[in-house]
Amino acid sequence: MKQLTLVIWLFPVVFMIHDFEEIIFMRPWFKKRKDELQKRFPRFAKKIAQSAKRSTAAFAVGVLEIFTLLAAFNVLAYCFDWYWLWYMQFAAFAVHLVFHLVQSIAMRGYVPAMVTSVLALPYCVWAFMVVAQLNMFTVLQSVLLTMAGLVVISVNMIAAFKLMSCFDQYFNNLGD
Template identity: 45%
Template sequence: MIVDLFWIISFPLAFVIHDGEEIIVQHKWMLTHKDFLIQKYPRAKRIVTHLSCLSTKAFAMAVLEELILLLFTAAYILIGGVYAMELWIALFMAFSVHFVIHIVQGVLVRGYVPGLVTSILMLPYAYFGISRICEDVSGVKLIQLSVLGVVAMMINLRFAHWIGKKFSH
C-alpha cells in the first residue's frame, strides 16, 4: 500500500508546520517587501498587492480552509474511499511542488521568503514520500496526478484566499 498510516498522519502535520511559518511572517514580510517586489517584478503587481492586503488573520483563515480539506482527505483515505490513493498522491505532489516554488522564489528574491525555511527542511520528507509513491505508480500516472494536484491546488488557493479576504476587513 502506497499510503500507510505514517504518511496519512504526517502529511497534515507537515502542512501545519510549513504553513505555520507562512502565517507567522507572511503579512509583515509582504508589507516590508511589497515595493521591492513590484519594482523588480512589475508583472506580479496584482498578486503582490493581493498578498499584501491579506492580514495575518485572513491568511490564517485561508490556511485553515486548506487544512480542513486536507483532514477530510486523510479521513477519506482512512475509510478506503474510491480513488483515495490517487487523491492523496495528487495532493502530496502539489505540496512537494509548493516547496520547490518557495525555494525558487527565495532564489529570485535573493533572500528569505515566507515558507522558505520549512520548504528546505521538508525536502527530505518530500523526497522520501515521492520515492515511496514511485515504487507503486508509473511515471506517466505520477505526472498526471502531479498536474492534477497542482491545478487543484491553484484553484483551491484562489478559493482559500477569497475566504481569507472576508476576514481582512
C-alpha cells in the same frame, strides 16, 4: 504498508508546520519588501499590494480552509484506500515547496516558507520513495495525479483568497 500509513498521516503535520511559517512571517515580510517586489516584479504588483494589505488572521483563515480540504482528502484516502487522492495533494504540495525555493532564489534571500520548505524536502523524498517501492502508480499516473493536484490546489487557492478577502472585509466593517 506501515510506512505508507506513517507517510499519509505525517502529511497534514508537515503541511501545517510549513504554513505556520507562512502565517507568522508573510505579512511583516510583505510590508518590508512591498516596494522592492513591485519594482522587480511589476506584472505582479497588484497581487503584491493586495497580499500586503491582508491581515494575518485572514491569511490564517485561508490556511484553515486549505488544511480542512487537505485533512478531508487524507481521511478519505486512508479510510477507503484512495491513495491516489492523498498522492494528488501530496505531489502538488511537493511542487509547491520547490516553488518556494525558486522564489527564494529569485529574491536572492529569505521568503516566508523557505526554511520549512527545505526542512520538508526529506519527508517528500521519503514519501516518494515509499510510493515507488510499493509500485503504487506508473510514471504516467504520477505525472497526471500531480497535474490534477496542481489544478485542485489552484482552484482551492482562489476560494481561499476569496475567503480571506471576505474575512478581512467583515472584520474591517465591524470597526465602522
